[in-house]
Amino acid sequence: MSIRGLKKKQPKTFKVRIITVDAEMEFSCEMKWKGKDLFDLVCRALGLRETWFFGLQYTIKGMCTWLKMDKKVLDQEIPKEDPISFHFLAKFYPEKVEEELLQEITQHLFFLQVKKQILDEEIYCSPEATVLLASYAVQAKYGDYDPNFHEPGFLAHDELLPKRVLRQYQLTAEMWEEKITAWYAEHRGIARDEAEMNYLKIAQDLEMYGVNYFPIAQNKNHTDLLLGVDAKGIHIYSINNRFSPNKSFEWSSIRNISCSEKELTIKPLDKKAEVFKFFSSQLKVNKLIFQLCIGNHDLFMRRRKVDSIEIQQMKAQAREEKARKKMESQRLAREKQLREEAERAKEELERRLFQLEDEARQANEALLRSQEAAELLAEKAQIAEEEAKLLAQNAAEAEQERQRLEITALKSKEEKRLMEQKMREAELIAVKLVKESDRRAKEAEHLKQDLHEAREAERKAKQKLLDITRLNYPHMAKYPQYSPGDSRDANFDKGSIKLDLKDIDLKRLSFEIERERLDYLENSRKFEDRLKELKSEIHALKLEEKQAGLYS
Numbered sequence: 127m128s129i130r131g132l133k134k135k136q137p138k139t140f141k142v143r144i145i146t147v148d149a150e151m152e153f154s155c156e157m158k159w160k161g162k163d164l165f166d167l168v169c170r171a172l173g174l175r176e177t178w179f180f181g182l183q184y185t186i187k188g189m190c191t192w193l194k195m196d197k198k199v200l201d202q203e204i205p206k207e208d209p210i211s212f213h214f215l216a217k218f219y220p221e222k223v224e225e226e227l228l229q230e231i232t233q234h235l236f237f238l239q240v241k242k243q244i245l246d247e248e249i250y251c252s253p254e255a256t257v258l259l260a261s262y263a264v265q266a267k268y269g270d271y272d273p274n275f276h277e278p279g280f281l282a283h284d285e286l287l288p289k290r291v292l293r294q295y296q297l298t299a300e301m302w303e304e305k306i307t308a309w310y311a312e313h314r315g316i317a318r319d320e321a322e323m324n325y326l327k328i329a330q331d332l333e334m335y336g337v338n339y340f341p342i343a344q345n346k347n348h349t350d351l352l353l354g355v356d357a358k359g360i361h362i363y364s365i366n367n368r369f370s371p372n373k374s375f376e377w378s379s380i381r382n383i384s385c386s387e388k389e390l391t392i393k394p395l396d397k398k399a400e401v402f403k404f405f406s407s408q409l410k411v412n413k414l415i416f417q418l419c420i421g422n423h424d425l426f427m428r429r430r431k432v433d434s435i436e437i438q439q440m441k442a443q444a445r446e447e448k449a450r451k452k453m454e455s456q457r458l459a460r461e462k463q464l465r466e467e468a469e470r471a472k473e474e475l476e477r478r479l480f481q482l483e484d485e486a487r488q489a490n491e492a493l494l495r496s497q498e499a500a501e502l503l504a505e506k507a508q509i510a511e512e513e514a515k516l517l518a519q520n521a522a523e524a525e526q527e528r529q530r531l532e533i534t535a536l537k538s539k540e541e542k543r544l545m546e547q548k549m550r551e552a553e554l555i556a557v558k559l560v561k562e563s564d565r566r567a568k569e570a571e572h573l574k575q576d577l578h579e580a581r582e583a584e585r586k587a588k589q590k591l592l593d594i595t596r597l598n599y600p601h602m603a604k605y606p607q608y609s610p611g612d613s614r615d616a617n618f619d620k621g622s623i624k625l626d627l628k629d630i631d632l633k634r635l636s637f638e639i640e641r642e643r644l645d646y647l648e649n650s651r652k653f654e655d656r657l658k659e660l661k662s663e664i665h666a667l668k669l670e671e672k673q674a675g676l677y678s
Contacts, residue, residue: 140200141209147235147239158198162196165182168182176227176228178218183217186205216235216236219330228443241325249334253291258328262325264281271307334369338356340352343405343406357422358376358426377422381397388405534670545663
């Protein structure tokens with residue numbers, strides 16, 4: 127067989143894109159495949175066994191609808207695009223997530239879808255509950271809180287709260303992060319699947335959880351009501367209130383649901399009760415409501431029946447897996463605890479080692495300081511010893527100086543006494559000299575007076591002699607060469623001799639007086655010089671006494 131023949135026998139295919147909440151996949155499908163074939167392929171690719179909760183949704187003419195399992199894919203009214211896009215979503219919701227969601231992948235897909243519905247405000251949630259749900263979402267994504275790793279700002283790129291909540295409160299992103307982190311820190315030790323399950327357990331109690339809303343009317347002219355279908359039954363809401371239903375029909379109380387064109391009829395189990403009829407805007411909407419009612423009712427009845435073998439096996443596997451995970455979690459927790467204890471012990475040992483090293487360093491430093499102090503003390507001791515020797519030497523010198531000063535003082539006292547005695551003697555001498563000077567001055571005055579008187583007498587005698595000569599020998603004046611007789615000549619010569627002798631005595635007396643005056647002046651000068659020497663000696667003695675007092 128040729129290669130060309132093989133190519134002709136290969137079936138024709140078309141491409142589809144499957145979009146899950148967190149991923150996209152592409153498959154090649156055969157032209158004859160039904161919706162169930164494609165759905166099973168996607169479930170196998172995801173490893174999903176709880177297939178009854180999910181479906182493939184697509185949008186046509188602005189209306190969301192689900193791919194029918196029993197019809198060919200290409201025979202259904204699907205978008206004409208390549209590849210054809212389908213959304214793999216949860217179509218039916220469990221009543222109790224903890225009991226019905228057995229597989230981890232099922233739980234994870236529900237967690238992602240419900241989280242998206244809350245963030246998109248398709249499910250209303252109070253601000254307090256959104257913060258708690260956000261903390262579980264953070265625990266599922268990041269694991270245990272570590273302040274060293276999860277620094278402020280680590281949630282800046284995560285969408286965790288609905289925009290309605292962010293607009294309602296005037297809080298900054300840092301404040302919201304602080305509130306979420308406060309709850310997040312309390313979830314320590316919770317695994318990812320546990321955090322997601324805790325998220326779903328809180329979300330399943332919200333009024334709008336798992337409810338599909340459709341606009342309906344009680345008559346053909348007005349669309350003033352909302353019909354909600356969920357896992358527990360059918361609910362009728364007013365157009366402005368999706369929280370509290372005006373009327374509810376539980377699946378256990380419904381006997382029959384019928385759909386004809388735009389009319390939907392609900393027959394209660396109680397035959398006496400009133401039959402409710404509602405109208406929708408389109409036949410497709412009625413068919414979609416009818417499909418959701420059938421699917422939810424089937425699941426409601428299945429929950430109240432004995433589980434099939436497959437379900438029992440899945441539950442057993444889920445219990446075993448849960449037990450295994452619990453044991454693994456406990457083992458990991460113990461290992462983590464042991465590791466943390468080991469790390470704490472290591473840190474304690476490192477701290478203790480560091481402390482011991484620090485103590486050893488301090489001890490070494492103290493030893494070095496002690497050695498330095500010892501060396502310094504030895505040096506100081508040596509210096510003190512030298513200073514002691516020097517002080518002893520200075521003391522000896524001071525003692526010698528003291529003795530010398532005492533001797534000097536004694537000598538000074540003796541010299542002072544002698545000097546005082548000399549001064550007294552000098553004073554006495556000065557007094558005597560003054561007295562002698564006064565006496566000599568008086569004697570000189572007397573001598574001067576006597577000399578004056580003698581000179582005056584001499585003058586008078588000479589005058590008298592001349593007068594006498596002129597009277598007795600007038601011719602002597604005329605004849606000066608004539609000499610008188612011997613007697614007269616003898617008398618005259620005798621008088622002349624007397625006068626000459628008297629002149630000689632006067633001259634000698636004057637000379638003696640002058641000599642005595644010069645001797646007096648010489649003695650006075652010598653006495654003054656001696657007085658000056660005594661004053662200088664006394665001044666030197668006083669200075670030595672002052673210095674001796676300072677030394678003492």
